[in-house]
Amino acid sequence: MSGSPHDLACRLADQAEAVSRRYLSNGRREGHYWLVGDVRNTPGRSLFVRLRDSTNGPAGKWTDAATGEHGDLLDVIREVLGLADFRDVAAEARSFLALPRPGPEQISATPAIASVPAGSADAARRLVAITQPISGTIAETYLRNRGITALHGTDSLRFHPGCYYRPDLHAPTEIWPAMIAIVTDPGGRLTGAHRTWLDPDGFDAIRLGKAPIDTPRRAMGDLIGNAVRFGGPGDVVAAGEGIETVLSLRCVLPGMAMAAALSAAHLAALLFPGTLHRLYIVRDNDPAGDGARDRLIERAEAVGIEAIVLSPALGDFNEDLRTLGIDALRAGTRVQLAPQDVGRFLASAT
Template identity: 70%
Template sequence: MANSSHDLAQRLARQAEAVCRRYLFAGRREGSYWRVGDARNTPGRSMFVRLKESVKGPAGKWTDGCTGEHGDLLDVIRESCGLIEFKDVADEARSFLSLPHPGPETDRTRSRKPGAPSGSPEAARRLFAMSQPIERTLVEAYLRNRGITALHGIGSLRFHPRCYYRPDDHSPTETWPAMIAAVTDLSDRLTGAHRTWLDPNGFSEVSLGRAPIDTPRRAMGNLLRHAVRFGGAGEVMAAGEGIETMLSLRCVLPAMPMVAALSAAHLSAILFPDTLRRLYIARDDDPAGDGAMATLIDRTQEAGIEAIVISPRLGDFNEDLRLLGIDALRAASRAQIAAQDVARFMELAA
């Protein structure tokens, strides 16, 4: 039957190399095969996909020499996109093949190994693993357009060119480019991921570079008490809500370790490293930010940690950076941090 799993797999096999270039972009072609780390698009060479039919077998079939796993290109789509239901896999395959999407009665259940539960830490780890470094990608352009130029030590951020987005349970799945941020615990174990879907048409003062969708930012996994981290833990650290907020402050305090907790509620609950002696709280100018600040001050006092609040002149530090300029942000930050930390953490920004 047209659009059955068998038919879709055969159609994908006819375009095997194009499929690999889209969904296994961490690998590369080697002769008649595509080599990559695994079906989740991890860099490496242990998995090979046959690109052309030969005496060894049909095109589109793959084998992971490390694990012994094998399958076809529908399995590649499922694993690389972190999908669970076959309907979603089939929808993505049809989109790639430019085929119409039939009614639900034409979808066929397909025997497969269980995928990671949607929104779970494992799903977050798969999403981050299948993403790529941000250098020369839309993520780098997005950050620079928001005035963020201190892009050192940001391995916690990656780029996914076709990250899935579903407005609600009753809407079709869409794909948008996205910035993927790793949420980690104090041992650097990935517990979740944050997605910022981006506008492929670039930056505007209205969207600020985010995709024109209802909820361009979503998190998944285990977030409570954890954060997106920039720099290793030490005696001094800055903590705030948003990724762009903390990266903006990092432009004028480039040597200071920082964490983004992703929301006011999560900020108030972050875990403190054992080494921490002074915490700078990057306050957002709103009631939720004030509440998180008060809770953090109480918690730091109980832990014997000095807390110093840094406040923006506008709504947040990215607004300060974009609208007032980096010199104004540097001057305001210098006036709010401890004197001994100026030379220690601001010298690279001078």
């Protein structure tokens, strides 16, 4: 079937050098490889495309040594041209290969193989599958620039060097680096993902390191009741809205399990793990935060879970951390904890 992803990828691999010259024009051939900066045709030598079969792998496969990304030549076409729909990728590949358009049966079959609904949990799983750990990336730098240094146990945070961003349905797709947060249910099943697009030029006091776009944060998938989780389920959990807010509190409570629900509405609807006995509600200091606090207290107490509110001195706990410092954050948190949790969870000053 000339329109199937596997068949198109194989045909492109047979002409790997011609494909590379066309779509990765900023690179050059060295031996049996085509070298370029990345899969979006940036000048450099980090990414290599195999131009012929070898013991290291088949022709047409590429790997970016800097990011760990890998794929085939269909991925090259998608990334270079910024195509979101596989139909468009396949059409471009067929055009390059001078293949006829597929018949009706092939057209109807291809989306079932390659497409998932935009914004769905399946789309979130696909996105997460092509990410990498944040260690050594600008996602780690972004968090550290916001004062967050307790990054142990943050496997739920990932990094994508070129994540698609579309301002609206009619605007062209842009590409920005992004921190990807994995959203899970209380049992640990992936249900969604949250994207924070980042500014590759660094940190500033206005955007705090987020990309200069209208909506640098977006979520996808099934979010209601679920959260970005740090630490396994336990008898004590702290839950708040934002990832940075929760991670800031974690700097002084490094052993406490925490969950970021991503918004006030989602925090109010958070599902409780069966092991939970005491819930710390990490509120933002605004009307939406007050509403989430009240609703979550009501729901927790209805099922016998003790609910304790942790309030910031300023707008949220990340603002406290950045403005007042970690010692003030530690002191402000200490007086709000249950006495039995001070020795158990509160990190001592060093």
